Amino acid sequence: MTGRGESTEQEWVDDHAGPVVRPYAVTGGRARPVTGTFDLISLVTATRAEVGSESGLGPEHVAIVGLCQRILSVAEIAAHLDLPVGTVRVLLGDLAARSLVQVREPRATPAGLPDEHVFEAVINGLRAL
Amino acid sequence: MDYGRSERPAGAAPLPTAIKILIAGGFGVGKTTMVGAVSETRPLRTEEVLTETGIGIDDLSGVEAKSTTTVAMDFGRITLSDDLVLYLFGTPGQDRFWFVWDELALGALGAVVLADTRRLADCFPSIDYFEGRGTPFVVAVNCFEGARQFRLDEVQAALDLDPGVPVVLCDARQRESAKEVLITLLEHAMKLREARRRAAGD
C-alpha cells in the first residue's frame, strides 16, 4: 500500500525533471491526442492480438495493445505503464486513429445522475461481493 | 490479476459501462485504505501532470520552461458484472488541485467523505466542494481511537450538514464496512436523484 511519500509527491516538482522527461520523449512532445478525449474511466480494448512495430508506433503503443487484450480503463493503463495520464491519452489517440483499440467513453452526465437502474445494479453488485 | 476475459476478438460484445465513486477527506484519514479494502486488487496509482497555472493539464510542450506539478491519485477497481465496472478514486489533497477534482467528480455517482473525529475540520473542504457541486455524498467517520465517543448526530451538527446527509461509522480497513458505506451512499444518491427529478418535473 502507499506510504507517507505520497504527500511529498504532491509538491511542486520544478526541479524534478525525472518523471516529466520520459513522457515528453514518448509522445514526441505532443500534448493532445490526435483523436478522442479519453476519460480516466474510459474502457479500452485492443482490436488485435498484437501489433508489430508499424511505422509511427513505439514500444509504449505496443505495450498498450498488449495490456488491452483485457478490458482496462485509461487510468489502469497509465498505472501499469507508469506514465502520466496525459501521455497515455496521446498514445491512445494514435492507436484509436489506426483502429487498433476500441474505446467506450463513460456516459457523460454533467447535469444529472445516471439512470436509476445503474444505481440498482451497483448496489446489487456490491451486496453480492 | 485476471480481470475476466483474457481474449477479446474484434466485434465481440459491447464494452462494459464504467462508473466511479470518489473517496475524499483530509490528509491521512484512510482514503487509500478504504480503496484497497474493497477493490479487487491493491490500489493502483496514476498521475496527472499539470502546468503551473493549472489551466493546461498535461501540456508538456513547454516542459523545458519548467513549472509542472504532478498530482497522484490512488484508485481501485471492482468488476461488478460482465457489463459494469466500478472504480473508486481517492481524491488528491484538498487544498489545491481542484482542477483534478473537477475531472474526477464529473459523472461520479457520488462521494464518500471520510472523517476523523480528532480533527473533524479536516474534511470541511471536501464537504464544501461536494455541496457546491451538487455531488451526492455521505460522511463516514473512520474508526480511529475515540471515534465511538462521539454520537453521529453530534458529528452531523459539528459539520453543519444538511439533515438528509447520512453520517455513518466505518472501519476503512474492513471490506464489509467499506461495502456498507458505499451502499449507503448509493441509496442516498438514488433518493436525491428521485427528489431532484420530481422537483424538476412539476
Ligand SMILES: Nc1nc2c(ncn2[C@@H]2O[C@H](COP(=O)(O)OP(=O)(O)OP(=O)(O)O)[C@@H](O)[C@H]2O)c(=O)[nH]1
Ligand atoms: N485505527 C485505524 N487506522 C486506520 C483506519 N483506516 C486507516 N488507518 C491507518 O491510517 C493511516 C493512513 O491511512 P491512508 O489510507 O494512507 O490515508 P489516506 O487518506 O489515503 O492518506 P493521504 O493519501 O496521505 O492523505 C494508515 O496507517 C492506515 O493503516 C481505521 O479505520 N482505523
Ligand SMILES: [Mg+2]
Ligand atoms: Mg492516500
